[in-house]
Amino acid sequence: MPIDDLKAFFAKLETDADLQAKARALQGSAADERVAGLCALAADAGFTVTAEDLKSAAAGSAAAELDDQSLRAVVGGICSSPGAGGGPRPEREFLG
Amino acid sequence: MSPRYAALRPDWLLRGYSDRPGVLANWRTGEARPLAAAGAYVARACDGHTDFTSPIFLPKHQATLDLMLAEGLAEECAYGAELDPRQRFREAPNRYIQYTQWAVTGRCNLRCRHCYMDGPTGRWGELPHDVALGLVDQFVAANVQRVHLTGGEPLLRADFWELAGALTEQRIAIHQISTNGVLLDDEALQRLRDLEADPILHFSLDGVGTHDAMRGCDGAEAAAVDAIRRAADAGFRVSVTSCLDGMTRDGMLPALDLLADLGARSWHITAPQAIGCWATASTGLSLDEQADVCEPILRRWLALGRPMLVTLCGIYSGAPGEYVPPQEPLHRCTPDDLHCGALFDDTAYVLPNGRLIPCPRFIGTPFETALPSLLEVSLSEAWADEGFRARLGVTKAEVLAHNPECAACDEFGECGAGCWATAYAATGHVFGRDPVACDLWKSPYRRRLAGIAAGTL
Numbered sequence: 258m259p260i261d262d263l264k265a266f267f268a269k270l271e272t273d274a275d276l277q278a279k280a281r282a283l284q285g286s287a288a289d290e291r292v293a294g295l296c297a298l299a300a301d302a303g304f305t306v307t308a309e310d311l312k313s314a315a316a317g318s319a320a321a322e323l324d325d326q327s328l329r330a331v332v333g334g335i336c337s338s339p340g341a342g343g344g345p346r347p348e349r350e351f352l353g
Numbered sequence: 354m355s356p357r358y359a360a361l362r363p364d365w366l367l368r369g370y371s372d373r374p375g376v377l378a379n380w381r382t383g384e385a386r387p388l389a390a391a392g393a394y395v396a397r398a399c400d401g402h403t404d405f406t407s408p409i410f411l412p413k414h415q416a417t418l419d420l421m422l423a424e425g426l427a428e429e430c431a432y433g434a435e436l437d438p439r440q441r442f443r444e445a446p447n448r449y450i451q452y453t454q455w456a457v458t459g460r461c462n463l464r465c466r467h468c469y470m471d472g473p474t475g476r477w478g479e480l481p482h483d484v485a486l487g488l489v490d491q492f493v494a495a496n497v498q499r500v501h502l503t504g505g506e507p508l509l510r511a512d513f514w515e516l517a518g519a520l521t522e523q524r525i526a527i528h529q530i531s532t533n534g535v536l537l538d539d540e541a542l543q544r545l546r547d548l549e550a551d552p553i554l555h556f557s558l559d560g561v562g563t564h565d566a567m568r569g570c571d572g573a574e575a576a577a578v579d580a581i582r583r584a585a586d587a588g589f590r591v592s593v594t595s596c597l598d599g600m601t602r603d604g605m606l607p608a609l610d611l612l613a614d615l616g617a618r619s620w621h622i623t624a625p626q627a628i629g630c631w632a633t634a635s636t637g638l639s640l641d642e643q644a645d646v647c648e649p650i651l652r653r654w655l656a657l658g659r660p661m662l663v664t665l666c667g668i669y670s671g672a673p674g675e676y677v678p679p680q681e682p683l684h685r686c687t688p689d690d691l692h693c694g695a696l697f698d699d700t701a702y703v704l705p706n707g708r709l710i711p712c713p714r715f716i717g718t719p720f721e722t723a724l725p726s727l728l729e730v731s732l733s734e735a736w737a738d739e740g741f742r743a744r745l746g747v748t749k750a751e752v753l754a755h756n757p758e759c760a761a762c763d764e765f766g767e768c769g770a771g772c773w774a775t776a777y778a779a780t781g782h783v784f785g786r787d788p789v790a791c792d793l794w795k796s797p798y799r800r801r802l803a804g805i806a807a808g809t810l
Contacts, residue, residue, distance in 0.1 A: 261761075267411060268390070268567075270394070270409065271374075271390040271391050271393070271394035272374060272390050272394075273395075274397075277394070277397065277398075277409075280409040281398075281402075281403055281407075281409070284403070284404045284407050291407060291408055291460070292408055295408055295409060295610075304518075311408045314411050315408055315411070315412070316425075327451075
C-alpha cells in the first residue's frame with residue numbers, strides 16, 4: 258500500500274530528528290537526486306516510497322490535507338489543559 | 354521553483370517535552386503555542402537553512418508554514434539567516450511544564466494579617482544566592498517557559514535583579530511579579546525595561562482606607578497606590594488582588610473607581626484561606642456577606658463600562674469590554690480526574706525553601722512535605738516522575754466515595770467537590786469535601802450575579 262507507506266514515512270519523518278537531518282542533507286543536490294535520495298531514506302527506514310508517490314504528494318493529491326481547524330491544531334492556539342479541580346483557580350488568590 | 358527559507362521570529366523559542374513534540378514559546382509575553390507533530394516538524398525547519406520547496410515537505414507542511422508566517426511566529430528569510438542559539442529546539446526529558454510560580458523569599462516588609470506565607474515571622478526564609486541561581490538552571494533544563502516571581506515581597510531580596518536577569522538571559526519570560534509596591538520605584542521599573550521584560554505587575558490593595566489595617570503598616574496603602582499609578586503610567590500591565598474580610602469590606606467599592614482611574618487591567622477580590630497567619634483569624638466573611646459586597650461592585654463595574662477584568666470571590670468573573678455570554682466549561686469533572694487539577698498539571702509552585710508544590714494552598718497539608726525539594730531532586734526529575742502522581746493523586750472517585758452527597762449533587766460536573774487543599778484545611782481529612790466550593794456552587798449567587806451582568810435581573 259504505497260499511500261499508507263508514504264503517510265507512515267512522513268509521520269516518522271515529522272518526529273525523528275535523525276531522519277530529518279538526513280533528509281535535509283539532500284537539499285543541496287539536484288531535484289531528481291533529492292527525490293531519489295528521499296526514496297532511499299524511506300527504504301532504509303522500512304517504507305516503500307516511489308518518486309511517483311512523492312510527486313503525487315507534492316501535488317496534494319496523495320497525502321491527506323488539513324482543513325482550517327485541523328491546521329490550527331497543528332500550529333497551536335490551545336494553550337494548556339483545563340484543570341480538573343473545582344472552585345476558583347488558586348493562582349489568582351495567592352499573590353503576595 | 355525558487356528555494357524558500359524561513360526563520361522563527363526573535364521572540365519565539367522552540368521547546369520539546371517527553372509528552373509534547375513541540376511548543377513555540379514567546380519569551381517576552383509568555384504566550385505558548387503547543388504544536389502537533391507536523392507543526393513541530395515545520396517549526397524545526399524554520400532555521401534559515403532548510404528549503405521548504407524540498408520534497409520532504411508536503412502541501413500540508415507548506416500550509417502550516419503559511420499559517421506560522423501569518424500569525425507572526427516565523428518570517429521568510431534569505432538562506433543562512435541565523436537563529437539565536439536560545440531559540441533552537443531544545444528537548445527536556447520531563448513532561449510539559451509551562452509555568453512556575455517562584456516565591457523567591459519568604460520575608461516581607463509588611464505585616465499582613467492574612468499572609469499565607471507567614472511573612473511577618475519570615476518562617477520560610479530564602480535560599481542563598483548560588484542555590485537560587487541553581488534553580489534558574491533547573492528551570493532551563495526542564496524547559497519552563499515563564500515564571501511568576503512572588504514571595505514574601507520579592508523585591509526585598511538583595512539579589513532580585515540578578516535572578517531576574519538570569520531568567521531573561523535564558524529567555525524564560527518573567528510573566529508576572531507580585532509585589533506590595535513599597536519598593537517598586539521608578540528605578541525598579543526602568544530595570545525591568547532594561548531586562549526587556551514585560552511582566553504583569555500584580556499588586557495587593559485591600560481596599561481604599563482599609564489597606565493599612567490588613568497590611569499591618571501605616572503608609573502601605575499610599576505606597577501601593579503610588580506604585581500602581583507609576584507602573585500603569587509607565588505602560589506596564591497592572592493587575593490587583595484585594596483580600597476581603599470584615600475589616601476591608603467598606604474599602605472595596607471605592608477601590609473599583611480608583612483602580613479604573615489608575616488603569617488596572619484586572620482586579621481580583623478574594624477571601625483569604627485559613628492557612629498561615631489567617632488560620633486563626635476571626636474577621637472572615639460568610640458567603641452571604643461576600644455576596645453583599647460583590648453585588649454593588651458588579652453593578653458599579655457595569656455602570657463604568659466594564660473597565661477591567663474582574664473576579665469576585667469566585668461568585669462572578671467578567672472580561673472587560675462588551676458583554677459576552679458565558680461559555681460552556683472546557684472540562685466537566687469526572688470521577689477519573691485527579692482531585693487536584695493543579696497537581697503536576699503544567700504549572701508548579703516553588704516555595705522559598707525550594708519545596709515544589711502544586712499551589713500555595715498546599716502549605717500545611719500532608720502534600721507539602723511529601724512533595725520533592727528542588728534541593729534534593731531536580732525539577733526535571735521531579736516532573737518526569739510519574740510515581741508522584743500515582744502516590745499523591747487522590748482522585749475524584751475516592752472523594753466521592755467518602756462524600757456521597759457530592760456524588761448525588763448536580764453541581765459536581767463543574768464544582769468537582771472543590772479544591773483538595775481547601776478541603777484538607779477545613780476538614781483535616783485527605784478525602785474531605787471543600788465546604789467553600791460547596792457553599793458557592795449550591796448558593797444562588799453565581800446565577801444571580803450572572804443574571805445582573807447579562808441584564809436579565
